[in-house]
Amino acid sequence: MVRARTTPGPGRPRLVEDGAAVEVVLDGAARRFHAIWLRDNAPEPGTRHPDNGQKLITVLDLPPQTRIAEAQWAKGRLRVRFTPEDLTADFDPDWLAAHAYDALGPAPPGWTPPHITLWDAAIAEALPVLDFETVRAEEPARLKWLGLIRRFGFARLRNGPTTDGAALDIARLAGFVRETNYGRAFDVRTEARPANLAFTALGLPPHTDNPYRDPPPGLQVLACLRSAVEGGESILVDGFAAARRLAWEDPEAFRLLARYPARFEYAGEAGVRLQAKAPMIGLGVDGELTALRVNARSAAALTDVPYEEMAGFYRAWRSLAEMFERHDLRLRFSLAPGEAMVFDNLRVLHAREAFTSSGARWLQGCYVDRDGLYSTLAAAETEGRMR
Ligand code: FE2
Numbered sequence: 001m002v003r004a005r006t007t008p009g010p011g012r013p014r015l016v017e018d019g020a021a022v023e024v025v026l027d028g029a030a031r032r033f034h035a036i037w038l039r040d041n042a043p044e045p046g047t048r049h050p051d052n053g054q055k056l057i058t059v060l061d062l063p064p065q066t067r068i069a070e071a072q073w074a075k076g077r078l079r080v081r082f083t084p085e086d087l088t089a090d091f092d093p094d095w096l097a098a099h100a101y102d103a104l105g106p107a108p109p110g111w112t113p114p115h116i117t118l119w120d121a122a123i124a125e126a127l128p129v130l131d132f133e134t135v136r137a138e139e140p141a142r143l144k145w146l147g148l149i150r151r152f153g154f155a156r157l158r159n160g161p162t163t164d165g166a167a168l169d170i171a172r173l174a175g176f177v178r179e180t181n182y183g184r185a186f187d188v189r190t191e192a193r194p195a196n197l198a199f200t201a202l203g204l205p206p207h208t209d210n211p212y213r214d215p216p217p218g219l220q221v222l223a224c225l226r227s228a229v230e231g232g233e234s235i236l237v238d239g240f241a242a243a244r245r246l247a248w249e250d251p252e253a254f255r256l257l258a259r260y261p262a263r264f265e266y267a268g269e270a271g272v273r274l275q276a277k278a279p280m281i282g283l284g285v286d287g288e289l290t291a292l293r294v295n296a297r298s299a300a301a302l303t304d305v306p307y308e309e310m311a312g313f314y315r316a317w318r319s320l321a322e323m324f325e326r327h328d329l330r331l332r333f334s335l336a337p338g339e340a341m342v343f344d345n346l347r348v349l350h351a352r353e354a355f356t357s358s359g360a361r362w363l364q365g366c367y368v369d370r371d372g373l374y375s376t377l378a379a380a381e382t383e384g385r386m387r
Pocket of ligand 1: 350
């Protein structure tokens with residue numbers, strides 16, 4: 001992605017509040033930056049290591065009385081001289097524009113950052129299904145596939161492996177495997193005495209996996225190795241789109257589900273007792289929608305909702321569950337052998353329709369941390385390898 005260069009000016013930088021800040025014009029918009037913030041981020045070798053870019057100072061090294069003595073545009077950069085240190089640093093206008101914090105408006109609860117596109121079934125059906133071998137062998141295809149996961153919260157593959165270990169082969173393309181008590185990978189197929197309802201032929205309502213972990217798994221890979229059953233279609237729902245719709249249609253329900261923690265637990269096998277406490281709608285301190293935790297099978301008794309709010313909380317919970325049933329939000333498809341999907345388990349809910357278990361059905365899954373994927377994409381963007 002090639003970004004247009006930021007145009008500095010016109011006009012000289014203007015000192016504000018006796019040099020406690022400076023106002024500059026970037027692409028025609030006035031933006032203020034504090035002296036102490038600029039000093040903290042000064043691109044000079046005493047502040048950041050020239051080789052690895054790591055920071056060499058702490059907040060204790062910043063004189064509290066830091067002021068800007070002088071600011072001017074010099075060779076297209078903002079040159080700032082700080083007192084009392086008598087330090088000069090030049091700032092790239094592109095960097096300043098990308099990091100400007102002036103004029104941040106109030107954001108609505110449940111906002112999402114621009115790299116995310118919320119979807120409904122119609123949009124999601126139009127997304128490409130990429131070829132496993134192409135994604136594995138060709139970097140542009142791999143970056144495109146990873147970009148789909150970051151933007152839409154899921155991506156599909158075809159012509160993939162159908163042998164044991166298929167999920168791990170796919171996981172390697174996305175990041176680093178998160179091992180759990182289910183192993184590095186796990187099989188989803190019908191079992192005679194299942195420890196988990198996933199291993200039966202029952203339908204499963206839309207859910208996120210493992211909300212009883214802290215943190216829950218970031219990405220999930222599900223690869224189809226065998227399928228000779230009737231039914232068993234996969235369903236994906238953009239949980240962020242559903243939560244935003246809930247915020248719009250029923251703000252009180254959204255408030256309750258984001259305000260109070262739910263509890264989740266899993267104790268299906270000897271020696272394992274996983275428990276976590278977190279809201280079903282997770283928001284950052286600035287109201288950003290960060291995670292959904294929705295799983296009827298592992299919901300424990302609610303003990304953190306006050307008596308006065310409990311009846312309303314159940315109404316809210318029901319409203320959220322009804323939202324996930326809306327047909328226009330549900331992407332429905334069948335996974336044939338060799339097909340796979342990777343989805344963001346903190347955003348996209350998955351469901352499965354019931355199937356007749358006379359034939360073989362074998363899906364293999366594994367969990368992958370999200371940061372590897374974000375890192376690969378960010379590095380490719382910084383190095384200009386994204387198209
Ligand atoms: Fe699941």
